[in-house]
Amino acid sequence: MVAVTPESGQDSGLGADLGAQLAAAFDAAVAADERVEPRDWMPEEYRASLVRQMAQHAHSEIIGMQPEANWITRAPSLRRKAILMAKVQDEAGHGLYLYSAAETLGTSRDELLDKLHSGRQKYSSIFNYPTLTWADVGAIGWLVDGAAITNQVPLCRCSYGPYARAMVRICKEESFHQRQGFELLLALSKGTPEQHAMAQDAVDRWWWPSLMMFGPPDDESAHSAQSMAWRIKRHSNDELRQRFVDIAVPQAETLGLTLPDPDLKWNEERGHYDFGPIDWAEFWDVLKGNGPCNEQRLSQRRRAHEEGAWVREAAAAYARKHAAAPAAAARNEEARV
Amino acid sequence: MTATDTPTVNAALALGDDALILSHRLGEWAGHAPELEEEVALANIALDLLGQARFLLSMAGDEDEMAFLREERSFRNLQLVEQPNGDFAHTIARQLYFSLYQHELHTDLAAGDGPFAGLAAKAVKETAYHRDHAVQWTLRLGDGTEESRRRMRAALDALWKFTGEMFQPVEGLDGIDWAVLEGRWLTALTGVLEQAGLAVPEGPRTGAWAAGAGRQGLHTEPFGRMLAEMQHLHRSHPGASW
Numbered sequence A: 001m002v003a004v005t006p007e008s009g010q011d012s013g014l015g016a017d018l019g020a021q022l023a024a025a026f027d028a029a030v031a032a033d034e035r036v037e038p039r040d041w042m043p044e045e046y047r048a049s050l051v052r053q054m055a056q057h058a059h060s061e062i063i064g065m066q067p068e069a070n071w072i073t074r075a076p077s078l079r080r081k082a083i084l085m086a087k088v089q090d091e092a093g094h095g096l097y098l099y100s101a102a103e104t105l106g107t108s109r110d111e112l113l114d115k116l117h118s119g120r121q122k123y124s125s126i127f128n129y130p131t132l133t134w135a136d137v138g139a140i141g142w143l144v145d146g147a148a149i150t151n152q153v154p155l156c157r158c159s160y161g162p163y164a165r166a167m168v169r170i171c172k173e174e175s176f177h178q179r180q181g182f183e184l185l186l187a188l189s190k191g192t193p194e195q196h197a198m199a200q201d202a203v204d205r206w207w208w209p210s211l212m213m214f215g216p217p218d219d220e221s222a223h224s225a226q227s228m229a230w231r232i233k234r235h236s237n238d239e240l241r242q243r244f245v246d247i248a249v250p251q252a253e254t255l256g257l258t259l260p261d262p263d264l265k266w267n268e269e270r271g272h273y274d275f276g277p278i279d280w281a282e283f284w285d286v287l288k289g290n291g292p293c294n295e296q297r298l299s300q301r302r303r304a305h306e307e308g309a310w311v312r313e314a315a316a317a318y319a320r321k322h323a324a325a326p327a328a329a330a331r332n333e334e335a336r337v
Numbered sequence B: 001m002t003a004t005d006t007p008t009v010n011a012a013l014a015l016g017d018d019a020l021i022l023s024h025r026l027g028e029w030a031g032h033a034p035e036l037e038e039e040v041a042l043a044n045i046a047l048d049l050l051g052q053a054r055f056l057l058s059m060a061g062d063e064d065e066m067a068f069l070r071e072e073r074s075f076r077n078l079q080l081v082e083q084p085n086g087d088f089a090h091t092i093a094r095q096l097y098f099s100l101y102q103h104e105l106h107t108d109l110a111a112g113d114g115p116f117a118g119l120a121a122k123a124v125k126e127t128a129y130h131r132d133h134a135v136q137w138t139l140r141l142g143d144g145t146e147e148s149r150r151r152m153r154a155a156l157d158a159l160w161k162f163t164g165e166m167f168q169p170v171e172g173l174d175g176i177d178w179a180v181l182e183g184r185w186l187t188a189l190t191g192v193l194e195q196a197g198l199a200v201p202e203g204p205r206t207g208a209w210a211a212g213a214g215r216q217g218l219h220t221e222p223f224g225r226m227l228a229e230m231q232h233l234h235r236s237h238p239g240a241s242w
Helices: A016-031 A044-063 A065-069 A078-103 A109-117 A135-157 A161-189 A193-212 A224-229 A237-255 A280-290 A294-307 A309-336 B007-027 B036-060 B063-068 B088-111 B117-142 B146-160 B178-195 B221-236
Strands: A265-267 A272-274
Touching: A044 A065, A044 A078, A044 A109, A044 A224, A044 A294, A065 A078, A065 A135, A065 A294, A078 A109, A078 A161, A078 B007, A078 B036, A078 B063, A109 A294, A135 A161, A135 A193, A135 A237, A161 A193, A161 A237, A193 A237, A193 A280, A237 A272, A280 A294, A294 A309, A309 B117, A309 B146, B007 B036, B007 B063, B007 B088, B007 B221, B036 B063, B036 B088, B036 B117, B063 B221, B088 B117, B088 B146, B088 B178, B117 B146, B117 B178
Parallel strands: none
Antiparallel strands: A265 A272
């Protein structure tokens, strides 16, 4: 990558020629699939676009803890309880990796959390749907995490190094999450009639919102084209959505569950499954804040943050007190020398 | 079936229920912790305890039958571990009291050759971390801000009356000198609280009921509601597999 430090590269006092050279070198490096690292020169729009995407991803991880944590205290067996707790813990860990990766672009976690809490940054709309039964935990794992993996595996090759590396770890854990969801649903589907009905109901409710997770159709997607040119994104929304449908259909058959789409059928000519129209009005409505849980998710997040303020302040005060002593001692030491 | 037939089963239920119930309480923090690092840490401790609980309850019977089909009066856990989370200071005070106790107990059990030696040898590494986590937070809350100090002091005081029960002898745990264990616990606790600038609470370490109430299946009111939540789904589908 272009080895230009921020000090030499980002000042506004750059000559126009140097700026153009840097931009050209950046574009060429990205086109050649080289990784961009934190100290490399990069266009401001590239930085802003990455921060926006990584923040939204991090926020989705931590808001996404809520619908599943909703079932930790009611998990029906100790084995399931352990798996679910570990999964929710992983999501907190993913949030940590991603906020740290965003910090390499000069944006602090506090700043990003503040934007989440004030509604200036978004999280994935899927988490604005409620988890009404235990089977929803399975449907989230199978469909929501399945869709997330389809979206995220290509991000392991994203042009920005820290994001790509965080995604490698995240995808490994997500694939475990997806398998546990599938296995949970399989146990229910093969269980009692009541359990089977619970699984089918959950799949009926989560299928369409999962397809919406890939974002609006390509011709309506605001950031797609630029993100693809920058190699932040590698496949279009519609391509990824199709890939997910093609994977999910045979899995649903194995599960013995049906997908709630009468138009779903194999298209020999295309080599893909055709599927029915998505209700984009619902998508935009939930995105605007009118989903079943938007208010609840954000207010729980704000409350946890506000109620934890005194704890974070205590930790900071303690750190200051105990950092001050050795630092003062070191200064005295220096003064003597 | 309550399966308290043998001393070993009795002890497995006492230790297993402590771990199960505290794990459940810590699990209630998911999505509510004061920072992201604490989400990870509290879940980590909850998972360790749940692992211990599953091993111990399996010594008494089927782990899920033990957890989900016993009535409130059959649970043998300490009243301390069933206490609601309260604010973060209450959770940390509960963790401090319990993890110091559990670490000392596991150390003794691991040194013996009884039926719990193997589990204790593994668990003692986990409880060393739990203790460290509680100690580090006690220092920060005690020696942090005025508010954190006030909250931590209130939490230590509120839970103090549940600490006496920890040192009532448990049938089936042979070779434990409970008075010595209590002495070590008090010494360790005093050291931590002094370093945090907090006084050791005064007042009785048991309530009006005889010490050891929890071990005999006498619990506090919040425990019934906690169990109702924990057991409801399992009980709603008798005989189902999950």
